[in-house]
Amino acid sequence: MSLRYRLKVYGFVQGVGFRPFVYRIAKGLNLKGYVLNSPSGVEIEVEGDKESLDLFLIKLRSEKPPLAHIYSMELEVLEPLGYKDFEIRKSAEGGKKEVFVLPDIATCEECLKELFDPADRRYRYPFINCTNCGPRFSIILRLPYDRKNTTMDKFKMCRLCEAEYNDPTNRRFHAQPNACPECGPWVELWSVEGKKLAEKDEALKKTAELLREGKILAIKGLGGFHLACDATNAAAVGELRRRKRRGEKPFAVMFRDLKQLENYAELTNFERAIILSPETPIVLVKRKENTDLAEGVAPHLKKIGVFLPYTPLHHLLLREVDRPLVMTSANLSDEPIVKDNDEAFERLSELADYLLIHNRDIANRVDDSVVRVIGEKRVFIRRSRGFAPMPIILPFRLKRKVLAVGGHKKNTVAIAWEDKVVLSQHVGDLETVPAAEFFEEAINTLKRLYEFEEDVVVADLHPRYHSTKWAERYSREAGKKLLKVQHHFAHALSLMADASFEGGKIFAATWDGTGYGTDGTVWGGEFLRASYGGFERVFYLRRFKLLGGERAVKEPRRVALSILFELYGDDFSKFPETVLKSFKPSELEFLYRAYLKGVNAPFTSSAGRLFDAVASILGIKQVLSYEGQSGAIMEDLYIKGFKKSYPFTVDGNEIDWRPTFEALLEDGAPLEERITKFINTLAEMVKTAHLRGGFRLPLGLTGGVFQNKPLVERILELSSSTGAKVLTHQRVPPGDGGIALGQAVFGGLVDI
Ligand code: ZN
Numbered sequence: 001m002s003l004r005y006r007l008k009v010y011g012f013v014q015g016v017g018f019r020p021f022v023y024r025i026a027k028g029l030n031l032k033g034y035v036l037n038s039p040s041g042v043e044i045e046v047e048g049d050k051e052s053l054d055l056f057l058i059k060l061r062s063e064k065p066p067l068a069h070i071y072s073m074e075l076e077v078l079e080p081l082g083y084k085d086f087e088i089r090k091s092a093e094g095g096k097k098e099v100f101v102l103p104d105i106a107t108c109e110e111c112l113k114e115l116f117d118p119a120d121r122r123y124r125y126p127f128i129n130c131t132n133c134g135p136r137f138s139i140i141l142r143l144p145y146d147r148k149n150t151t152m153d154k155f156k157m158c159r160l161c162e163a164e165y166n167d168p169t170n171r172r173f174h175a176q177p178n179a180c181p182e183c184g185p186w187v188e189l190w191s192v193e194g195k196k197l198a199e200k201d202e203a204l205k206k207t208a209e210l211l212r213e214g215k216i217l218a219i220k221g222l223g224g225f226h227l228a229c230d231a232t233n234a235a236a237v238g239e240l241r242r243r244k245r246r247g248e249k250p251f252a253v254m255f256r257d258l259k260q261l262e263n264y265a266e267l268t269n270f271e272r273a274i275i276l277s278p279e280t281p282i283v284l285v286k287r288k289e290n291t292d293l294a295e296g297v298a299p300h301l302k303k304i305g306v307f308l309p310y311t312p313l314h315h316l317l318l319r320e321v322d323r324p325l326v327m328t329s330a331n332l333s334d335e336p337i338v339k340d341n342d343e344a345f346e347r348l349s350e351l352a353d354y355l356l357i358h359n360r361d362i363a364n365r366v367d368d369s370v371v372r373v374i375g376e377k378r379v380f381i382r383r384s385r386g387f388a389p390m391p392i393i394l395p396f397r398l399k400r401k402v403l404a405v406g407g408h409k410k411n412t413v414a415i416a417w418e419d420k421v422v423l424s425q426h427v428g429d430l431e432t433v434p435a436a437e438f439f440e441e442a443i444n445t446l447k448r449l450y451e452f453e454e455d456v457v458v459a460d461l462h463p464r465y466h467s468t469k470w471a472e473r474y475s476r477e478a479g480k481k482l483l484k485v486q487h488h489f490a491h492a493l494s495l496m497a498d499a500s501f502e503g504g505k506i507f508a509a510t511w512d513g514t515g516y517g518t519d520g521t522v523w524g525g526e527f528l529r530a531s532y533g534g535f536e537r538v539f540y541l542r543r544f545k546l547l548g549g550e551r552a553v554k555e556p557r558r559v560a561l562s563i564l565f566e567l568y569g570d571d572f573s574k575f576p577e578t579v580l581k582s583f584k585p586s587e588l589e590f591l592y593r594a595y596l597k598g599v600n601a602p603f604t605s606s607a608g609r610l611f612d613a614v615a616s617i618l619g620i621k622q623v624l625s626y627e628g629q630s631g632a633i634m635e636d637l638y639i640k641g642f643k644k645s646y647p648f649t650v651d652g653n654e655i656d657w658r659p660t661f662e663a664l665l666e667d668g669a670p671l672e673e674r675i676t677k678f679i680n681t682l683a684e685m686v687k688t689a690h691l692r693g694g695f696r697l698p699l700g701l702t703g704g705v706f707q708n709k710p711l712v713e714r715i716l717e718l719s720s721s722t723g724a725k726v727l728t729h730q731r732v733p734p735g736d737g738g739i740a741l742g743q744a745v746f747g748g749l750v751d752i
């Protein structure tokens, strides 16, 4: 398969032999394309067969010239253009040098060598860093990025560190967080009762011991605290789940190195390259069977979120413990990640047995990023550490400065000007007071760091979103214009901007859990013909009633019941046992009356809910433990290469799933086949809608449902047979974490 990778490389990559190096490895792998210096780094396009492209990505990191350093890299996978050769192109003239706030960068190879060199003065020093690695966004208080404007200000450099800092030939020349055991921060181990047990190297060794014993530790990292425990210890993992009230939501696991990780997961070269990238995100990959990993790490799932150490502290700990560690953001459900020591003692003492803290303050809390590979592309589930606050560059200029406040769940906010949108780190679900405070903090931080003042504010149309209410009050008080954008239109705009779509229309499937529609009902299974200027709702999935409103979102059995009422009324003899037995008979009667009268049963066209209904009918899940769980479990059971599907009809603007459910209910095939047929049917619906509603337009896939790997891959398969061009997200998440980008673009382009 031939593909094209477009890479925007930010970092120390100019004047260090980087372009000739890129030229050499591209030529060596017989790849075509170009490399050029851009105002903010290096831009590369390479095309060729996928295997060589993935090797290229790995070599880019493993064989780069010693002086070159990659801080951040934008990666897009695109259709090949038919380049004839590989060339070093002349740089674009006159572009002004951009100053961005850099994200945090994983510990570099050189620092790592020193860290484990007994002769080095920073041997086993958990805060070793240099110009090419270490904290950036997480320690910056204000611009410019000088030591005095970071949380390192309180540490006075010793003579040796100072000399390095002032020596232009030194790797630590102007490394703002430069420090050593003599002059820099240190770690301490504390009991939850507030007793200091050990400090510095002794604290580290003791922490490793405690982890090996099965204890749960709150560990202060780069952008906040993690809760850590031995991932091979079922009791410890179970206890962490219980304390965190986490239900069955999977935990991410950190491995000491790629070699250890390979024992637990099956990786492709593309996944390896992403795991090794300087952003070190959590990557969802296929888990190997029969390892010693505790089942409770990712209940019912065949995939697992994995990542590698990205700070010296992690490297030291993981080597010392020598077992994979659960490393999950330290917070209570729905609250932001804890970042300060005081906050940790206050909020984590019930969750952890001990705390490993340190005295380098975190200025900006930032969670780990999460990505996965879908259709050979890197897709964000959460874009945060390592990526935020790098800008998304648009293929056009905005007319004004915009503040976009995002959605409600998985919130991110954005500021936008000229051709740039800076998306905040992951803020999360705006369900709690601490989350609402973090939301404001994220807005204020972006505005302060970029000295930004918006002309307009953009929010979601939903009247009850916290972000919308905040924007209403704020814009009124600040005397700014407020614009509102329909949720799924914002998804479509986000996709268009993400895919650098320059103009015209796309045909977008905007599928997610819920969003407020222009008709006041709950949307989530729409097909929009959209341009930057507006949209038409061309098709939607047949609507059904959400029994119990919000409660139905957490209980697939209620969605299944609603669909069964649609099909069979109250003829309960036709209902599958799986659904029936999850209710009391009196509940069934009550819910049927509510269904008939429409009491607390709003209409929805949500595609996410259809997954829930199937999960309930097939006996997979009656009550969810986290959002998206039914889809996450079902996709793991998908049979690749199995192409059968169920029927459906199109009636006017409505795509009718009733034949689908009738067939599914009667189907005696094994569970996996029924799931596969259902997912294939959704893909067929997308194909049919596209053919009927705009086959000349590019097909766009956006919304949280398109984090589902087999669904997207089946749509791509079907589209390649019709020759349709398909746009998918690669720079921001398809889910609500990407909404702010769509809002920002809307606010910047609309005529007002
Ligand atoms: Zn370094």
Ligand code: ZN
Pocket: 157, 158, 159, 160, 161, 162, 179, 180, 181, 182, 183, 184
């Ligand atoms: Zn020092």
Ligand code: FE
Pocket: 487, 491, 512, 513, 514, 515, 703, 704, 735, 736
């Ligand atoms: Fe959404």
